[in-house]
Amino acid sequence: IRNLPPSPYPALPIVGHLYLFKKPLHRALSKISNRHGPVLLLHFGFRPVVAISSPSAIEECLTRNDAVLANRPRLLPGKHLGYNYTSLAWAPYGDHWRNLRRIASLQILSSSRLQNLSHIRHDEVRSLIRRFLRYENQTVEMKSMFFELTLNVMMRMIAGKRYYGENVAEVEEAKKFQEIVTATFRLGAVTNISDFLPVLKWVGGRSGYENSLIELQKTRDGFMQRLIDEYKEKASRGTVSGDKKKTMIEVLLGLQESEPEYYTDEIIKGIMVVLLAAGTDTSAGTMEWAMSLLLNHPEVLKKAQNEIDQVIGNDRLMDESDLAKLPYLNCVVNETLRMYPAGPLLVPHESSETCVVKGFRIPRGTMVLINIWAVQRDPKIWDEPTKFKPERFKDLEGTRDGFKFMPFGYGRRSCPGENLALRTVGLALGSLIQCFEWERLTQELVDMTEASGLTMPKAHALQAKCRPRPNMINILSQI
Numbered sequence: 440i441r442n443l444p445p446s447p448y449p450a451l452p453i454v455g456h457l458y459l460f461k462k463p464l465h466r467a468l469s470k471i472s473n474r475h476g477p478v479l480l481l482h483f484g485f486r487p488v489v490a491i492s493s494p495s496a497i498e499e500c501l502t503r504n505d506a507v508l509a510n511r512p513r514l515l516p517g518k519h520l521g522y523n524y525t526s527l528a529w530a531p532y533g534d535h536w537r538n539l540r541r542i543a544s545l546q547i548l549s550s551s552r553l554q555n556l557s558h559i560r561h562d563e564v565r566s567l568i569r570r571f572l573r574y575e576n577q578t579v580e581m582k583s584m585f586f587e588l589t590l591n592v593m594m595r596m597i598a599g600k601r602y603y604g605e606n607v608a609e610v611e612e613a614k615k616f617q618e619i620v621t622a623t624f625r626l627g628a629v630t631n632i633s634d635f636l637p638v639l640k641w642v643g644g645r646s647g648y649e650n651s652l653i654e655l656q657k658t659r660d661g662f663m664q665r666l667i668d669e670y671k672e673k674a675s676r677g678t679v680s681g682d683k684k685k686t687m688i689e690v691l692l693g694l695q696e697s698e699p700e701y702y703t704d705e706i707i708k709g710i711m712v713v714l715l716a717a718g719t720d721t722s723a724g725t726m727e728w729a730m731s732l733l734l735n736h737p738e739v740l741k742k743a744q745n746e747i748d749q750v751i752g753n754d755r756l757m758d759e760s761d762l763a764k765l766p767y768l769n770c771v772v773n774e775t776l777r778m779y780p781a782g783p784l785l786v787p788h789e790s791s792e793t794c795v796v797k798g799f800r801i802p803r804g805t806m807v808l809i810n811i812w813a814v815q816r817d818p819k820i821w822d823e824p825t826k827f828k829p830e831r832f833k834d835l836e837g838t839r840d841g842f843k844f845m846p847f848g849y850g851r852r853s854c855p856g857e858n859l860a861l862r863t864v865g866l867a868l869g870s871l872i873q874c875f876e877w878e879r880l881t882q883e884l885v886d887m888t889e890a891s892g893l894t895m896p897k898a899h900a901l902q903a904k905c906r907p908r909p910n911m912i913n914i915l916s917q918i
């Protein structure tokens with residue numbers, strides 16, 4: 440087949456179609472797709488990019504062509520922060536990636552491992568509740584609270600340490616960690632144009648951006664290595680945890696013992712940083728959007744609260760095992776992920792061979808952006824797509840069918856952390872709804888504008904007020 444997908448006119452020299460893009464990118468791409476169709480060829484500088492934005496085209500990409508499209512483009516963050524494209528999220532499709540993926544799904548993020556570490560999530564959500572109790576009737580900035588929750592959860596699962604809030608064991612180490620997190624997200628949030636424009640890079644040599652990435656990687660690598668070394672020391676003194684409550688480092692070092700050539704420290708560090716990068720900001724952002732939506736729709740908040748009161752009551756706090764009994768809360772989470780998916784374009788894929796989608800030829804080496812944001816808000820598919828209506832998920836059996844709703848992707852490269860994310864988001868959100876009354880600061884609705892950035896940040900950080908619910912005071916006084 441000769442025909443390439445349609446391409447907007449004109450593509451300018453050097454920058455290609457980059458001039459078309461106002462931020463955020465998923466919105467700009469949706470607009471162009473509305474005019475030119477659901478399979479679109481663009482040029483970001485010299486890099487050919489195909490944007491996909493209909494359920495049937497996505498289905499063709501992630502089923503029939505899933506293996507061919509399971510590659511990742513080589514972008515700068517994958518080089519410097521992803522251990523030269525060897526980390527799970529950035530590794531090319533092949534044996535090495537397959538192996539990492541198996542470790543992640545069987546050893547690190549499997550249901551039984553998550554179950555064994557559920558006490559960590561419960562502890563951390565309780566500690567979040569205690570913090571909110573101290574802020575009664577004051578203005579609280581929500582994102583940093585959620586982000587600290589997910590960072591504590593993840594670092595405790597990885598290394599058994601918390602670095603935010605009360606009871607931080609090693610203050611200096613915590614400070615160092617916090618600096619690394621701040622720098623990582625500052626650099627990750629930049630959509631770096633020079634990466635798409637190799638010509639400019641040849642002229643300018645290494646950019647300041649690239650130097651900052653290299654600097655950050657050095658610090659981060661040293662930090663993670665020290666954590667691993669601590670565990671090795673502990674093991675040599677014979678003071679490791681029992682089988683069930685093993686941290687991820689302990690699991691991985693156990694594998695290292697039996698296969699040292701493969702499970703090198705570098706592989707282990709790669710897994711540690713990928714979990715932090717992929718698993719914290721995404722979940723925290725989803726919580727922030729969910730709370731924003733609930734504050735703008737007090738009737739939905741009330742309904743979720745009633746459900747929790749009926750199913751759990753006021754004599755105990757909810758826990759993760761209650762989630763299966765709270766269908767409306769799950770609808771709220773799904774509806775949030777429909778409107779504000781943390782990966783609106785998934786993570787970029789790349790074709791390792793020429794393939795065909797909707798009759799169009801996608802040449803080998805093309806970056807493929809799957810615009811689930813466009814599909815999840817398409818008025819041809821969803822009734823009143825811009826309205827927050829959790830009820831719509833009640834009637835949708837098997838919502839993943841038909842490729843209409845896929846906030847965690849689909850197929851080989853889909854999110855291996857989905858289960859963990861849904862547990863953490865569901866538990867945190869449900870607990871805050873159970874324990875507190877929530878209010879906006881003013882009559883004015885919460886501003887729902889998206890900022891640019893790959894994980895769909897909110898342009899204006901959510902601020903809110905809370906007070907403990909009278910019927911929960913008893914329980915809350917005991918935590």
Ligand code: HEM
Nearest residue numbers: 528717718721722781782785786847848852853854856860
């Ligand atoms: C609400 C929270 C989350 C959302 C919406 C989300 C969504 C996604 C999406 C859309 C992708 C890309 C799929 C693709 O390229 O086709 C992805 C990949 C990934 N996610 Fe998540 N994710 C979340 C939380 C997590 C958590 C908690 C973890 C683990 C701790 C995690 C680990 C990963 C990893 C390692 C990848 C790369 C997989 C690969 O390239 O093979 N994610 N996620």
